[in-house]
Amino acid sequence: MTATDTLPEGWQTALPPLNAGEILLAWLELDLDANLNFRTSLVALTNQRILTATESWPLTATAHLHHVDHAGVGMLELDDGEKLLARWRYTLGRNPAALQFEREFNRQRDSQASGLPPPAPVAASCPICQLPIPADEEDCPNCARELHTPPSTWTLLRLWRFAQPYKGMLLAGFLLTLAATAATLVPPYLTMPLMDEVLIPYQNGKPIDTTKVAWLLSGLLGAAVFAWALGWARTYILALVSERIGADLRTATYEHLLKLSLEYFGGKRTGDLLARIGTETDRINVFLSLHLLDFATDILMITMTAVILFTINPWLALVTLIPLPIIGWLIHMVRDKLRTGFEQIDRVWAEVTSVLADTIPGIRVVKAFAQEAREAQRFREANKHNLEVNDRLNRVWSLFAPTVGLLTEIGVLVVWIFGIWLIAHDRITVGVLTAFLAYISRFYMRLDSMSRIVSTTQKAAAGAKRIFDILDHVSSVPDPVKPVALPPLKGGIKIENVHFRYGNRAILRGIDLDIQPGEMIGLVGHSGSGKSTLVNLICRFYDVSEGGIRVEGVDLRSVAVADYRKHIGLVLQEPFLFFGTIAENIAYGKPDATRAEIVAAARAAHAHEFILRQPYGYDSLVGERGQSLSGGERQRISIARALLIDPKILILDEATSAVDTETEYEIQSALNNLIRGRTTIAIAHRLSTLRRADRLVVMDRGRIVEIGNHDELMAREDHYYRLYMAQSKQLDELPALGMEAGMENEVVA
Amino acid sequence: MSRAPITGSFSLTRNLMGQLVFVGADGTAHEGVTPVRAFALTAPDAGISLMSSESKELQWIDSLDSLPENERHLITEALAQHEFMPIIRRILSVSSFATPSTWQVETDRGATALILKSEDDIRRLKSPGGLLIADGNGLHFMIRDRRDLDAHSQRILKRFL
Helix, strand or coil: CCCHHHCCCCCCCCCCCCCCCCCEEEEEEEEECCCCCEEEEEEEEECCEEEECCCEEECCCCCEEEEEEECCEEEEEEECCCCEEEEEEEEHHHHHHHHHHHHHHHHHHHHHHHCCCCCCCCCCECCCCCCECCCCCCCCCCCCCCCCCCCCCCHHHHHHHHHHHHHHHHHHHHHHHHHHHHHHCHHHHHHHHHHHHHHHHHHCCCCCCHHHHHHHHHHHHHHHHHHHHHHHHHHHHHHHHHHHHHHHHHHHHHHHHHHCCHHHHHCCCHHHHHHHHHHHHHHHHHHHHHHHHHHHHHHHHHHHHHHHHHHHCHHHHHHHHCHHHHHHHHHHHHHHHHHHHHHHHHHHHHHHHHHHHHHCCCHHHHHHCCCHHHHHHHHHHHHHHHHHHHHHHHHHHHHHHHHHHHHHHHHHHHHHHHHHHHHHCCCCCHHHHHHHHHHHHHHHHHHHHHHHHHHHHHHHHHHHHHHHHHHHCCCCCCCCCCCCCCCCCCCCEEEEEEEEEECCEEEEEEEEEEECCCCEEEEECCCCCCHHHHHHHHCCCCCCCEEEEEECCEEHHHCCHHHHHCCEEEECCCCCCCCEEHHHHHHHHCCCCCHHHHHHHHHHCCCHHHHHHCCCHHHCEECCCCCCCCHHHHHHHHHHHHHHCCCCEEEEECCCCCCCHHHHHHHHHHHHHHHCCCEEEEECCCHHHHCCCCEEEEEECCEEEEEECHHHHHHHCCHHHHHHHHHHHHHHCCCHHHHHHHHHHHHHC | CCCCCCCCCCEEEECCCCCEEEECCCCCEEECCEEEECCCCCCCCCCEEEECCCCCEEEEECCHHHCCHHHHHHHHHHHHHHCCCCEEEEEEEECCCCCCEEEEEEECCEEEEEEECCHHHEEECCCCCCEEEECCCCCEEEECCHHHCCHHHHHHHHCCC
């Protein structure tokens, strides 16, 4: 990077000429101007100054470049310690480049101030996550995963991936289809000799040849029976295969879904996901087993019929086939309209399901606020939307089928006219015309059913697209291609310059924290200060936007997710119990735990006694959310669950804030058993619950503002002191507080 | 926690660093004040709050019209710098009808491209025909009323709704 020719395409002449000895070090392409209009410009950094096309600022020791972002717009501000010199804006897509620019600037300025040469840049590192980039790769394997290429339109073909294991059966099915179709084409062919050699001679006074009739009629029967047997075998085999493909598809989708990060679930509605895995896979299934099969048969039938017709009489065949292109064109025309319509219906349908999925779990809130009427209205509106979309589609659809019917009738009419004319001119026999009419009725019947395939194909394609939307979604916490084996954990965690952004909101801005093995850290701060986010990052539910988290010197992103999570025990504010027995719930993280282990964990969690009070002890069933247990009891079960896996790292996210003081005391002593000898990170609303913490980390708006133990922080009389005083003041002001603290928990939950 | 809104008299100035400085009824100066709209979408002008750099509310403003010229100007200017919600005037083309899809759009702030990650990122607003589109980089684009778009844009948009 020594001359302006290293600048990106189109920018070589954008800068004024450089001074002698001036070296271009970095540049940033901006895409917004000062009035926030989309306009590109360039700002560049040399070893002497910062410059744009029109202005430049020297690199003085007091110069300071500083970066902020808000609502999707990033901003770099340059000041000299006293006043603002310049401000540049860009959309967040360029944020990594901007941060790189800022780092380069700081390095240059510091080296100018100290007179030392700038420190050599560290071996190529990713501009986003700052991880070193492996020598054999160009992009950072962790960051080059944003999926911006759309799936192909021929989504249905991608189902082949699921069909492949059943290749053999599919081939058998195809051959059977071929044979069955051929068999059904025999009877009309036999009508020809029946007409020309038996019936018409009889009308002309010849007696009926009974042996010939017997042969022809038994031929008809034989063909029918043959077609029946083949058809049965083919339908059975192919239905078997398609059912298996559908099941594989469903399982694969669900398995993939489970691997996706919390970020994905945060942005999706439960109802929509339920609909995709349930209804859509079923629709694809029906399509494969019924419609696709019919379609294949139809194609074969039409091709074979056409061949037969041409061998009998090419001219009549030609006339018979005339309506075919017209129908083809009609199908094509309607197709686009139908496809978009069906996609729309799917989305509207998901909307309807979503209303249900939103309301039913929250039914207590709905009833408590007497909002049944509003929810009903919401459902009615979603339903109305559904009707509107369906009505629009049905207008097209309802016209389509009768039109195909009409064209069929016209086609038959044309064959009659031309056939009679040919007979009149002695070009064909009556038998040939009869055979043609018999064929053509089948032929058009197939065309009609083929036109139906349009809608089902489109429906299935729309369904497949929505399934593949899930399958194509790369987890935002992907497992590395070559995961590093995790060394035995001692429990230390090193958090280095961690940033995290959710949507366009920066939640964590540069967190640095070194957690020693066995240490207990208390995270303190207002809600929204980023405590839970930090914990989620440590669990690797999300990946950091910038910076890195290391355990035993290994970056979290380079180890297999499941490997790492094995070592983490998590106790949440709202403990989730799965449907099953208490023992199963405790052993959730370690299904092969012995009964003795389960009981020991429950004892340590102070849960043993109340579990024994349940009708079936450890085998008592608990509902979806453990309805029959109290909050404190559920919490202790979840503590036992965490204890059982004997984690090296323990995370307590507001573990005691949902229960009363007395229960809290019980839980607290249970927790003390849990904490012993483990690295613990605890978030607590009540500061008193953190008195055992070795260090308290006070967070405020995504940054760490204070670190120290209770006494040190109190002596400092700053953030922590204020939080603490506010709480003890509230304690004096009971009962007003009880209400408010309760409210707050409700909101957080 | 419902505190009474703070509505006393106050003054605003801009310092050399380009920050807003707020002096309230008690005479203390706060640097780095940010104005925030309380209902950015449904009623942008109905309530504006001045927040300190510690995210504490310093002042509640019911309506900008009630303010003296200088304050109103500074607040509008600061809001304009903070708010970035390009309004889509036309959708020129989309890379595909399946998401993720890159849209070439014409906005009130010039032509640009946006990446729609999923149809779920299109949010219907309460106002009839109003849409808010979140792009892959966190920018929000607004369509005031999709029925006012030209036929081509509407046809494209319909495929995503």
